[in-house]
Amino acid sequence: MRSATSILAIAMGAACLRAAHAADVFAHFMVQNSYSYEQSDWENDITTAAGIGIDGFAYDYEVGQLVTAFSVAEQLGFKLFFSFDMSYSWSSDDMVALVQNYSTSSASYKWNGDILVSTYSGETYGESFWADFKSTLAGEGITISLAPAFTSYRDPDDADSLMSNFTSINGFFNWWSWPADVDANLTTATDLAYQAIVKSDRTGPYIMAVSPWQFKNLNTTDNDWVEYSDTLWHYLQAIQDVQPDIVEIVTWNDYAESHYIGDINPKVNLGTYAPNYVPKFTHGAWRNVAQFFISWYKNGTEPTDDQVVFWYRVWPKDTVCCCSLEPRNYEFPEDAIFAIALLSEPATIQMNIGSSASSWDAPAGHSIGSVPFPTEDAQIPRCGRGLCEH
Structure with missing residues (x-):
């Protein structure tokens, strides 16, 4: 992973x-x-x-x-x-x-x-x-x-x-x-x-x-x-x-x-x-x-703001690489993209990735949501020379 x-x-x-x-x-x-x-x-x-x-x-x-x-x-x-x-x-x-x-x-x-x-x-x-x-x-x-x-x-x-x-x-x-x-x-x-x-x-x-x-x-x-x-x-x-x-x-x-x-x-x-x-x-x-x-x-x-910040891991958690040991607790992370909305007024936040979609009604201020990785993507890293390539 x-x-x-x-x-x-x-x-x-x-x-x-x-x-x-x-x-x-x-x-x-x-x-x-x-x-x-x-x-x-x-x-x-x-x-x-x-x-x-x-x-x-x-x-x-x-x-x-x-x-x-x-x-x-x-x-x-x-x-x-x-x-x-x-x-x-x-x-x-x-x-x-x-x-x-x-x-x-x-x-x-x-x-x-x-x-x-x-x-x-x-x-x-x-x-x-x-x-x-x-x-x-x-x-x-x-x-x-x-x-x-x-x-x-x-x-x-x-x-x-x-x-x-x-x-x-x-x-x-x-x-x-x-x-x-x-x-x-x-x-x-x-x-x-x-x-x-x-x-x-x-x-x-x-x-x-x-x-x-x-x-x-x-x-x-x-x-x-x-x-x-x-x-x-x-x-x-x-x-x-x-x-x-x-x-x-x-x-x-x-x-x-x-x-x-x-x-x-x-x-x-x-x-x-x-x-x-x-x-x-x-x-x-x-x-x-x-x-x-x-x-x-x-x-x-609480500040008045308008932005959405999102983050994600680039590989699913069950990905097996040839170069390292399985980290402790590897099963904990979710295969998803996460986002924090920082808004001046309520809004609906829509997140889409491939066939996967999610939305939430975000209040003014801060809130968080996520969208799962799409199942159709074969997100497997290529391995070569003992290291996983990016």
């Missing part, structure tokens, strides 16, 4: 509302995909992100690009905060040095006057590691607000134990923006439980993750999966139910996991297997949807 998405947008005019805001939106930036970046690449990514209302990037770990990234962000009024990928080996001293070096940058994002620091994972390092990290920085005159994504904390019933086990953390980032290996839509249960405990006990931000997709196919038994994502980008509406302090889009540029909303930078080395399902699959139109919901989140009013 090849579950990469192809996205097209039919734009019929847009008029998103703009105003001062009291909420911030970040996109998770995989800095290991910026090894070959020059200043112009940073300028392009930051300008594109800011253009849809994103306030900054959560920056994971590539030290070699820090100077350029912060310099460009300072020039463009963009924000950055460290989100340490703790699945790699980190020493507290190295992390302290990085935060300290950029603590005075105008691009360093602050939560209530304190430098925000987040993570991917890191609970296995233990409470003493994080307490020492914070106290060492405090000894240097730097106060941080620590809001990690401790990824083993997903069950709503574990929210209390998170706080009792980690007394040093100030907030929390719920990384889980996809369903957990189930053929069902994501719910807000985890967000609401952890948000409640943060607000009752700590002073840091509650960060809610949102994501458009989750698919990875790197030809290994433990690294090939797809989560139910067909309507996941419409889950952006849940921001209104949760009202988090910060929204973090996962991701701007994680190409291998297929949830990137930034443009594909041709300089990036995609490795061995991601080139089979990333090149030419532009996800830029997902930014149209993001802009709509970001504006709503920041301004408190």
Whole structure:
């Protein structure tokens, strides 16, 4: 199965509302995909992100690009905060040095006057590691607000134990923006439980993750999966139910996991297997949807808009390719084209593909529909030289 998405947008005019805001939106930036970046690449990514209302990037770990990234962000009024990928080996001293070096940058994002620091994972390092990290920085005159994504904390019933086990953390980032290996839509249960405990006990931000997709196919038994994502980008509406302090889009540029909303930078080395399902699959139109919901989140009013954005996988889920293993949950995706309508007034949306047709009565605002793949199409990729051709 090849579950990469192809996205097209039919734009019929847009008029998103703009105003001062009291909420911030970040996109998770995989800095290991910026090894070959020059200043112009940073300028392009930051300008594109800011253009849809994103306030900054959560920056994971590539030290070699820090100077350029912060310099460009300072020039463009963009924000950055460290989100340490703790699945790699980190020493507290190295992390302290990085935060300290950029603590005075105008691009360093602050939560209530304190430098925000987040993570991917890191609970296995233990409470003493994080307490020492914070106290060492405090000894240097730097106060941080620590809001990690401790990824083993997903069950709503574990929210209390998170706080009792980690007394040093100030907030929390719920990384889980996809369903957990189930053929069902994501719910807000985890967000609401952890948000409640943060607000009752700590002073840091509650960060809610949102994501458009989750698919990875790197030809290994433990690294090939797809989560139910067909309507996941419409889950952006849940921001209104949760009202988090910060929204973090996962991701701007994680190409291998297929949830990137930034443009594909041709300089990036995609490795061995991601080139089979990333090149030419532009996800830029997902930014149209993001802009709509970001504006709503920041301004408190659903925007007036008129556009339809649609996306689809280019192969049926039962397609067998000669070059990779069957990804976990391959049976979850539907063989269909999906569309989000963002409308200023009610309309009937008609979708047709071959002999397959579908329609729905769309209200003003946002709604979603789909049309199945036509059964008469033999949509089977050609395989050659061990790789499936596009």
